[in-house]
Amino acid sequence: MFDLDRWREIFQSINKNKLRSVMSGFTVAFAILLFTLLFGVVNGLSNSFKGAFVDDAQNSIFVRVGKTTKPYKGMQTGRNIQLKNKDYKFVKETYENKIQHLTARIYKSVNISYKNKQDNYSLRAVHPDHLFLEKTIIDEGRYINERDIREKTKVIVIGRLVKEDLFGKKPALGKRVNVNGITYQVVGVFSDDGGDNEERLTYMPVTTAQMLYGNNDHISQINLGYDPKLSLDQAIAFGNKIERDLRKRLDIHPDDQAAIRVMNMAELNKGVGIFMLALYFIVIFVGSGTLIAGIIGISNIMIFVIKERTKEFGIRKALGAQPASIIGMVVQESVLITTIAGYLGLSLGTYILSLIGDSWEEDYFITDPSVSPGIVIGATITLILSGLIAGFVPAKRAARIKPIVALRAD
C-alpha cells in the first residue's frame, strides 16, 4: 500500500531530525560495511586458493618416480625406478572406466633455433590428452594428435613466449625449427594461465621423443585426470589404489616415499575445502555478530528516538491518530533508514573491495575480493527485517502509552 502522505510525514520527520537519522543510519551502514569487507576478503582468500591450482585440471593425479630409499625383496636402496610404456598401458587398461584423460610425459631440455635466433627451452613429450590436464590454450594451429603418436611425426607445439623469442611478430605456423639438430614443423602455438614459465614450454609427441632421443620406451611421468563424477573421497581412494598397484608392479617398498610419488589434486582440494569451510564458519560467526551489533545499535537509537517523540505521539493521538498509524510511521521510518544506510554500507564495501581488486594478490594472498549476489540479498533482507523489528518493538510500546501520559512527557 503506497501512501504518499505517510511518506511525506516520514521524509519530513527524517529531514527535520537529521542528526538522529544520520546517527541511526551510521550504525547500520558501518555494520554492513564491516560485514561486506569481511566476507569479501575471505572470498578473496578462497579465490587465491582456487587460483593456485588453476594452472592444472582440478581432477589431476600425477605419478612420478625416483630412487628407492628402502631395500625391498632383496634389492638395494638407491635403485632407479623407471616408468615405461607398459606401465602407461597398464594404467590405461586397468582403470579405463575411472579415467577421463591420460598422458605420459617425458622431460627434456632442448636447444631450439630458427634462422639466426636460438635458445634453450624445456620440452615435454606427451600424449594428446595432456592438453586437458595442463589446461593448455591453443592460440593458433593445433595440439599433438593421435596420428602424431601413431606415425611419430616430427611436429612441435610451442609456447607463446617461445614464438615471441624465435619469430617475433612473424607467423610461426608451418615453419621448420631445429631442435637439438633435428628439424621439426611448428603445428601450433599455445598459451597457459599458469604464468610465463608455462608459456616457455614446447610439446612434441611422446613416441617421436622416445624414438629420436634415446630410442627407448622410457617415460618420466604419468598424468591422468580421474572421472569428474567421482567424489573427493572416491578420487582419493582411487589415487591410493593406483599407488599401491604401481608399487607392487615396480617392486617398491610400501613405505618408500621417495621412489614413487602420487600427487592427487583430490587430496589437496579436500584439504583446502576443509580449511575454507572452517574460515567461512568463522566469518559467518563474526559477520553475524557484527550485524547483530548493528541491529542492537539501531534498536537502542530507536528506543531513544521514540522516547524523544513520545509527546509528539501524544499530540498526534489527541488529534485523532490511531495507534496503528503511529506504529506504521515509526516502522516505516526505521525500515527506510536501515535500508538506505545498509545499501550505502554495502555499496561502499563493494566499492572498496573493487578498489583492492587484484592488488593484494602478491602481498596478502587475496585475489579479487568480492561478495556474491546471494550474500548481498541476504544481508539486505536481514537489514529490512532488523529495521522492522528495531522500529516495531519500541513503537508498539509508545503507541500503547495513554495520550494523557504521552502529552505530559517532555
Added chain:
Amino acid sequence: MIEIKNLHKSYPIGKDSLHVLKGIDLHIKEGEFVSIMGSSGSGKSTLLNIVGLLDEHDEGDYYLNGQLIKNLNEKKAAILRNKFLGFVFQSFNLISYKTALENVALPLYYKGMARKERLKVAMEYLDNVGLKPWANHLPSELSGGQKQRVAIARALVTKPKVVLADEPTGALDSTTSDSVMELLKDINDEGMTVFVITHEEEIAAQTDRIVRLKDGVIISDELTRKQPQAV
C-alpha cells in the same frame, strides 16, 4: 452534548490510590460556553482529560453526543476524538518541526482528507485566526499568542462538536489572553460547545457558565451575569 453521572476517578500512587474525582454530575448542552474553575489538585484537568477521551474513568457514566463511553480501545477513542473533539492546551502542543499550516492540517490528515484539500481548509482556518501571513512559519518563530491561535485553528479545523481548552491562557499575558478568549467566544457564537478549564476568575468570568470544583466534587454551578448580555 456531554452528560456525566456520578463519575469517579482514582490514580494509583504506590500502594495507595488517590481519589481525584468523587462523583461528578455534569450536563453540558450543545452550544454552551462553560468554564471549570478550581485550584490545582481540584481534579479539573482530570475531568477534562476524561471528557476529552485522553483518559478513562473508573466509575459512573459518560455520554458524549448521546454515545455511552465505555471500554473504548485506543482506535475507537482516536476516531471519536478526531470526529467530535478539538483540543487547546496550555502549552500549545504544536509539533515543532511542522509549519503553522501543517500543524493545522494534521487532524485532517488523520481524517483521511487529501493533501491539497486539507491544506486549503487549514489555510482558511489560519486566516480566520488572522495568521495567514504566518502559515509557513515554524512554531519557534511565533509568539505565544500566535501559537495558541494556531492551536485553536487546529482544534477547529475538523469542525468538532466540542472544543476542550485546558488553561488556554495559562502561558499568555493578559492582552493576548483576552484576544484568545475573544476567539473562543466567537467560536461559541457560531454554535460550538466550548469547555474551558482555568483557575483565573477573569477568564472564567468571560464564559457563560462557571462550574467550581474543589477536592473532586462540584461545589457550585452557576450562570454568569454575562449571559443576558449575549442574548
